[in-house]
Amino acid sequence: MILILLLLIFLLCLIGSWIYLLRDSKSYNIPGPMPLPIIGNGNLFLVDSSEFLQILSNLAYKFGDAYRVHILHHRYIVLSHPKYIEEIISSTETITKGKSYYFLRPWLGDGLLTSTGQKWKTHRKFLTPAFHYNILHSFLPVFLKNEKILSEQLKRRADGSLIELFPIFALAALDNIAESIMGVSFEAQKDRESKYVKAIDDDVLFALTPYKRLQDKALAVLHNHTKDVIEMRRQQLKNTSANKLNQNSEIGMKNKHAFLDLLLLAEVEGHGLDIESIRDEVETFMFEGHDTTASGLVYGLYCIAKHPEVQRKILEEQMEILGDDLERDPTFSELQQMKYLECVIKESLRLYPSVPIIERLITRDVEMSGMRLLKNSSIVINIFHMHRNPNVFEDPLEFRPERFDVSSSFKNPFSWVAFSAGPRNCIGQKFAMLELKVTLAALVRRFKILPGKREPQPCGDLILRSQNGVQVKILPRN
Template sequence: MAWLREDVLSLVPHAVPYVFLTAIIGLVITWYIKRMRKVALIEKLPGPPGIPILGNALEVNVEPREFFQVVKGLSYIWGLCTPIWRVWVGPIPAVQVQRAKEAEVILSSNKHIDKSRDYTFLHPWLGTGLLTSTGPKWRSRRKLLTPAFHFKILEDFMEVFNKQSGIMVKKLEKKANGKDFDIFPDVTLCALDIICETAMGRCVNAQENSESDYVKAIYRIGALVQQRQARPWLQPDILFKLLGYAKEHDACLKVLHDMSYSCIKERRVQYLERKMRKKQQSSSNEDDAFVGKKERLAFLDLLLEAAESDPSITDVDLREEVDTFMFEGHDTTAAAINWSLYLLGTHPEIQARVHEELDMIFGDDDRPVTMNDLREMKMTENCIKEALRLFPSVPFIGRELTEEVVIDSYRIPKGTTIMIVPFRIHRDPEQFPKPEVFDPDRFLAENCKDRHPYAYVPFSAGPRNCIGQKFALMEEKIVLSSILRKFKVGSDVRREDLKLLGELILRPENGNVVQLTPR
């Protein structure tokens, strides 16, 4: 038998390549079968015809200034057939969802919470903070951060909202001569100052110094991320580097991350000092008016407090969340305020109703806005909501399916990108009659009661809704009311002449050109 064993062993080295090749062939066949099943399921959905390999990439991978127009055009064409439709971006299927009932399937789910591939280009800047994380990490971050947006904590930020709005109004007084100018940058710099002070506890004075390295880095890295999302040849890291973009990208990252880490270090020292004062106060039974009541805390301070009780939270984790606040907390808010100004500027009769409301609340008093004032701003708030309906700051919400899902009787396979399109959902005539009309009264209580809960999703919805939406609405009401208490706003730009940019946020290509006149 020894000779037989030797013969068998001698054959093993020759058999290994065949076993390996058989395994490879088996894997390829398995992949091919799965791929064909996926293609077959996706092709059952309506959508524009594609070409081999590239699919519809040549249609949808266009410059940012053209992207939204292309997707909007496809939505109007294919959205007439069905509330969902598909395109192929190379080998990757993307399904567009543009009606509330179908959007609810994804947004209400605790399973379909993974962000789409587009968000991976934010990872170098934001890491895997609340916006970009998934699974257990997202759930733990959400639980950690939710208390930071408690009503009483947001109330402490009123001082910042009022102060920065006042600086902006002073600047606008010099432009309030009835002549055209672009107000978009003024509002954006105000929003940037607000989020820097509330998130990091540091004043960057963007309104006074828009040429600072930090301000320029914020805007440039946003543009680079957008370019990368829209241009497939920039997406591989090696090509991004070879084409020269990575050097500028990394330089921006250094400025942004250095600022965040500097703030973490600075606020940690202040946190420890504050903790020591409380301890000394407690031991001496002094009155506590000095500690904790007069000192306003930034979001970062609340994160530092959480990190002290949980050693697993590192400085990198803190930086991810601070940078996420910075990214999410200024551009989206600035866009909402600007669209509100534009729509009020083109509807003077509605603007007059807002002025009447503000006059009833404030009269001729220049005092800061209070929480009670915010509760009285019903018409102002409805105008902001209606502006967000027509022009949602985030026009697309991307999710990556980790398991198969059925939407409108279509089986959509795992690995598909789902693009929920608030811009189209908000224009469903069944939910919003005469959807193109600017009508703030849509948001009166009696007009909302029968509306589908997912018909209005400017802050997303469901378990992964925007954690900062109360913060955003407070800021928007204060900034917008600060402008309208002082000025009348006019705009000669017709809605049909607007050119929308489908960037990280929805903005007009030529800015928000208005005229201001003192009241």
């Protein structure tokens, strides 16, 4: 009798769930696959991360550039065309990140990536000057120094053997962001066994797994190290009697502690930021400026390796700008003149965007871009598919840097959103572009880059990685 009763309750739950999901699906004017009871369309996504992006693309080919799916009882609207995303991504209202970002909170807290509302607006406003165009000059020596260390690391392997790029470039990117954001050098490229370097690797891994004890151990190392750096700089500012950003020419925007000083000296409603808020912002930028740039460097070098004609043009451009002495460091102005290299970087980010998918949460019922969107729906902007969408780009799988030439123009500026767009665009995109230019330009000057034997299998994680790695071969350039 009890067994029959339990079975009856189970059947009622199935029927109730299915009725709810069917009604919810019909409440949208957006097509999509029929949901199953309880799991919705979750069964479609029980795949390896290397298949996830292809599943999303297959659904787009079947249902169009705007479709809906349910994971359990949660609604997702997946968009892959600028005509749908422009109004949403431009809105000052739809700025709340989706639920997929929650697993980052143990590490990043309520920093700029995960926060929303007035806190996000306030922090975004006072952090923006740290990435002003004029401030980028102070980052250039850091990038040049770490690029030389990277080149020395690669020179030892410049014998035509296969090189796995991600582990090497991740350390270079970590050195760049740490010294730029914290004002201290970790020398990760020279000491990859340091506790901080290993903790970053561990937390990125364990944030995606149930190994909470190991994640907590990694987080303790990260948080303690960040607090030590913050306290050290706070004491230095105290010793100079600095309490305002414009009080002393040696603080704020005029030294390598620009970002950290902004946080330490900023005031919100007459009060300074607490240590947790400062730590959250520092670690947010450590995360955002580390893996994303590493991905951009890796796939950029991969695309250069695959296209020798492109590589030749990059080198010729540098010869025109730098003259006979290709061993000297380019100036900031000379880097800005490398327009073809910039087109190459943008085209590699089109095919391999560092962040393949972004997500927003709808906080009230609204109609946008001709779609009825209900409160608590998640909007998934599939950057990876949109950048390869034949309805958006002609011959989308061809690598053609000329697409980004100044004489060319897209039908919609929201066709290319490798750094997102609108109010929540990447605050550090000029920083990232400068780092990409410095590093890739130097590697092409010093080495002949050759392709590996296999195509990468991009993974639909938070950062675009590859299931089978990304490999190239290099030889010294005479």
